[in-house]
Amino acid sequence: MNQIKSKLALGSIGAILFLLFLWGVYTNIEPEPINPIEATNERLGTEGRPPVGATYTSTILEIGERIMNKNGGYLSNDLLVKVDLYDNMPSWELGAVYMVRDAAELLRTDFSRSQSQSIENPNLKKNVPMLSFEHDSWILPSTEGRYGEAFAGIEMYLKDMVDNTRTDTQFYARADNLVTYLKKVSNRMGGLSQNLVASVGQDRVNTDLAGDAAAEETTYAPKNIRAKTRWLEIDDKFWEARGSLYVLTAMFKAIRIDFESVLRDKNALASVDQIILEMEETQTALWSPMVLNGGGFGFVSNHSLAMASFISRANAAIIDLQNLLDRG
Secondary structure, X not given: XXXXXXXXXXXXXXXXXXXXXXHHHHHOOOOOOOOHHHHHHHHHOOOOOOOOOHHHHHHHHHHHHXXXXXXXXXXXXXXXXXXXXXXXXXXXXXXXXXXXXXXXHHHHHHHOOXXXXXXXXXXXXXXXXXXXXXXXXXXXXXXXXXXXXXXXXXXXXXXXXXXXXXXXXXXXXXXXXXXXXXXXXXHHHHHHHHHHHHHHOEEEEXXXXXXXOOOOOOOOXXXXXXXXXXXXXXXXXXXHHHHHHHHHHHHHHHHHHHOHHHHHHOOOXXXXXXXXXXXXXXXXXXXXXXXXXXXXXXXXXXXXXXXXXXXXXXXXXXXHHHHHHHOO
């Protein structure tokens, strides 16, 4: 009798572990890439080229829906994540949320305003800050609820913007606005690249005050720094970067549409196309069951360094594009 009970207990435990494994595999499937024009036309019920700004705004909403409605829904505040059973997709979500926040915040503070003294759009002013809510909060108010409010406000802005009778709601596709966004993205991508490179450990020279002889910092920092990502965090950094670039790939495709006139005037369309190509490489399927962390020139590949390479190349192209637009 005891043997039967033991076998039943072991069988139950095995079944539970197998179901947890299947759930992990299912929820680890990333959303499909976004086609901004198709998503925008479907949302607006239109055909052809959408109105200026509609693609950028609609892409933010499409990304939000993908994050919230992908396999398993939004996972960062789930109980199984809280007990550290799963962390790949929550890390992916964190990177994606950071980039959505940036895109939505720039929509509120720059793209929807004609100048610095203009009034903010009320829907964006009230709701976009909700995206700054904790990404992993599971108690009321929930993260999903707060983010839902933010996206609802952006949806209202989009509807007013494409309404020909509403001249008070606009999207300004100007070079200076785009430069502001590029600077924000470049800073984010630089941080992602540094985190990925640190997977193998790296000696760095402190360049925090470089280029300004009079610059100062609050406390003393050593001239040489040893950067090394903890072993258990290596895959987290990889998936955070992957989620970030999922969003940025879609946003740059949207920017190419909404800012086509500005980019064509600067002869910069090819630059944006190259940026998109580099970003798309970061979304190549990962065939390994885990993120490998071999040495830089070792026998085993290092997925973090491969990801960092594509991000660095895309970031270099973004900086060149920013300089091109800045030259007027």
